[in-house]
Amino acid sequence: MDGIALEILWGNLISTVSEQARALQRIAFSPIVREAGDLATALFDAEGRMVAQAVTGTPGHINSLAAAGEHFVRHFPAGTLLPGDVLITNDPWLTAGHFFDITxxxxxxxxxxxxxxxGSTIHHTDIGGYGVGAGARDVHEEGLWLPLAKLYEAGRPNALLHDIIRRNVRTPGHVFGDLAAQVASGRVGAERLQALCDRQGLDDIAELSAQVLARSEAATRDSIRRLKPGTFHGESRFDxxxxxEVVLHAAVTIDAEAGEITIDFAGSTPQLPIGVNVVLNYTAAYANFAVRSCLDPELPNNWGSLRPVRVTAPEGSVVNCAYPAPVNARHVVGMYVPFPILKALHQVMPERVLAEGAGAVWTIQIQGKDAGGQSFTSSMFSYSGGMGARRGKPGPAATCYPTGIAAVPVEVLEAAMPVEITxxxxxxxxGGAGAQPGGDGQRIGFRLRTNEPWLLNAVTSxxxxxxxxxxxxxxxxxxxFLVNGVPVSEAKKVVMQPADEVVLETPGGGGYGKAGR
Incomplete structure (x- = not known):
C-alpha cells in the first residue's frame, strides 16, 4: 500500500473514531462524559488489536481499552457473533481498573x-455498591461486576442482564442512558466504516490494519533506538x-538495539486495604502515556506503537493488585504513575520532561435527598491542581495532568444536582518557585441544597x-480538604449536615530550575 493511499485511509479512520466519540458525548446523560470528556473510543481489527483512537479521551481509558480488545475476541470468537450483537464488561482486571468504567x-x-x-469506555456515575470512594474493604463491596457478556443479542436486549443492572444501581435511568449512548456511538462508527469500505472497494480492513500497525511499531522502535541505552531510576512519594504514604519506584530500561523499553515497578508500595489499588492494565496505560509523550507524541497511538513498551510490577503491589483488592478509587495512585517514569527519563531527555504536578484529580461523590425529597447520587470530577513546570515554560494552572479531562462548568453542576458552588x-x-514556576492549584467550595443529612465520598491526595x-x-x-474550615483526611464516607460547607484546595505544581537562574 503506497504512502499516499495509506495517509488518506488513515485520515478517514481518525475521522470515523472521532465522530464516534462526538456522538457519544452528544448523547450521554452524565456531565462527566458530556462536559468533561471522561471517555475513550477506538477501532479494533478482527483480531482485537486497536488500530485507531479518537482525538479525545483519557490515557487511562484509551490504553486500557486497547488491552481489552483481545480479551473480547478470545471470549467471543467470530463464529459465535451475530449482526446486532453488542458486548460488555467492567471487569477491573480486563479493562480500565474499576467497576465505574464500562466497556x-x-x-x-x-x-x-x-x-x-x-469500542468505548466511559465513566458511569453509578454502579451500585459503595460508590467512587476508597472506603470499601474488598472489590465485592464496590459495586456490580459485569463479566464479559452480550448486552444485546442479534439486536435484542439481553433481558436478564438488563434487569440485573437495573436492580443493582441507584440511578438506572442515567446508567441506561449512558449505555445507550455507547451502543449508539458504536453503530455510528460501524456505519462510517462500511461507507469507507464502499468508497475504497475494500472487503475488510485486514490489510489496512496490518500496514498501520506495522508502520506504527517500526516508527516507535526507531524513536527508541535514538535514545541513550541503560537502566534509569525514578521515585515518587505522595499520601x-x-x-x-505511597511510594512508586520505576526502573526504566532502554534497549536501543531492539528498540524496546521495559518499565519495572519493583520496590513500590504493597497493595493497600483501601480502594486505591491499581490493576496492571491501568498502570501500563499511564506508563505508556509517559513514555509516548516524551518519545514522539506525533506517532499514532495503537496496538503497534504500544507493543515496544513493556510494563511489569510485582503481583500484590499497589500498581499490580491481586484479587480481591478494592480498586474503585484506583485513579488516586494510577495518575501518579507517570511521575517516577519522567524522573527516570529526565536522565535521558531532560528537555522533554516536566516536574511533578498535583497528580490525581480530586474526586467528590455526593449522595442524599434534595430539598424536594428526591434521591440523588452523582460524581463531580475535574478538581485538578497545578501542573509541574517544564524546562522552557511554566506549569499551567488548574490543569488535569495526566488525565486530560476538562472541567465541568459550574452552571452545569448546579443544574444537574442540588449543589451550590460557594x-x-x-x-x-x-505553584513551586523556580526558573520556571509550577502551575497554581485551585480552591473550590460547595454546599448542598438539602434539608437532610447527606453522604460525602471525598478522594484527595x-x-x-x-x-x-x-x-x-x-x-x-x-x-x-476542609469541612467547615477543619482539615479532614478520610478514606470512608462522611455524614454531612445540610449547612456544611466543603472546601477543596488542590496542590500546586513543582518548579523547574532554581529561581533567578
Whole structure:
C-alpha cells in the first residue's frame, strides 16, 4: 500500500473514531462524559488489536481499552457473533481498573463476517455498591461486576442482564442512558466504516490494519533506538486518603538495539486495604502515556506503537493488585504513575520532561435527598491542581495532568444536582518557585441544597507534601480538604449536615530550575 493511499485511509479512520466519540458525548446523560470528556473510543481489527483512537479521551481509558480488545475476541470468537450483537464488561482486571468504567464493543459485519469492532469506555456515575470512594474493604463491596457478556443479542436486549443492572444501581435511568449512548456511538462508527469500505472497494480492513500497525511499531522502535541505552531510576512519594504514604519506584530500561523499553515497578508500595489499588492494565496505560509523550507524541497511538513498551510490577503491589483488592478509587495512585517514569527519563531527555504536578484529580461523590425529597447520587470530577513546570515554560494552572479531562462548568453542576458552588478560584502562589514556576492549584467550595443529612465520598491526595520540583525548583504547595474550615483526611464516607460547607484546595505544581537562574 503506497504512502499516499495509506495517509488518506488513515485520515478517514481518525475521522470515523472521532465522530464516534462526538456522538457519544452528544448523547450521554452524565456531565462527566458530556462536559468533561471522561471517555475513550477506538477501532479494533478482527483480531482485537486497536488500530485507531479518537482525538479525545483519557490515557487511562484509551490504553486500557486497547488491552481489552483481545480479551473480547478470545471470549467471543467470530463464529459465535451475530449482526446486532453488542458486548460488555467492567471487569477491573480486563479493562480500565474499576467497576465505574464500562466497556462496550460493537462487532462490525461485512458480507456476513466480522471485519472489526468499535469500542468505548466511559465513566458511569453509578454502579451500585459503595460508590467512587476508597472506603470499601474488598472489590465485592464496590459495586456490580459485569463479566464479559452480550448486552444485546442479534439486536435484542439481553433481558436478564438488563434487569440485573437495573436492580443493582441507584440511578438506572442515567446508567441506561449512558449505555445507550455507547451502543449508539458504536453503530455510528460501524456505519462510517462500511461507507469507507464502499468508497475504497475494500472487503475488510485486514490489510489496512496490518500496514498501520506495522508502520506504527517500526516508527516507535526507531524513536527508541535514538535514545541513550541503560537502566534509569525514578521515585515518587505522595499520601492518599487516610494519610497513608505511597511510594512508586520505576526502573526504566532502554534497549536501543531492539528498540524496546521495559518499565519495572519493583520496590513500590504493597497493595493497600483501601480502594486505591491499581490493576496492571491501568498502570501500563499511564506508563505508556509517559513514555509516548516524551518519545514522539506525533506517532499514532495503537496496538503497534504500544507493543515496544513493556510494563511489569510485582503481583500484590499497589500498581499490580491481586484479587480481591478494592480498586474503585484506583485513579488516586494510577495518575501518579507517570511521575517516577519522567524522573527516570529526565536522565535521558531532560528537555522533554516536566516536574511533578498535583497528580490525581480530586474526586467528590455526593449522595442524599434534595430539598424536594428526591434521591440523588452523582460524581463531580475535574478538581485538578497545578501542573509541574517544564524546562522552557511554566506549569499551567488548574490543569488535569495526566488525565486530560476538562472541567465541568459550574452552571452545569448546579443544574444537574442540588449543589451550590460557594467559591472557585486559583490558589495564587501555590505553584513551586523556580526558573520556571509550577502551575497554581485551585480552591473550590460547595454546599448542598438539602434539608437532610447527606453522604460525602471525598478522594484527595498530596495533602502532606507538595509535588517535587526539578533541577532545584521548589515544591508546590500541598492540598487541603476542609469541612467547615477543619482539615479532614478520610478514606470512608462522611455524614454531612445540610449547612456544611466543603472546601477543596488542590496542590500546586513543582518548579523547574532554581529561581533567578
Amino acid at each position: 462496550v464493543m460493537t462487532p462490525v459485519f461485512r458480507r456476513d463476517r466480522v471485519i472489526g469492532f468499535f 492518599v486518603p487516610g494519610g497513608t 467559591c472557585k478560584e486559583l490558589r495564587d502562589g501555590s 498530596r495533602t502532606a507534601e507538595g509535588p517535587e520540583g526539578l533541577e532545584g525548583g521548589a515544591p508546590g504547595a500541598p492540598g487541603r
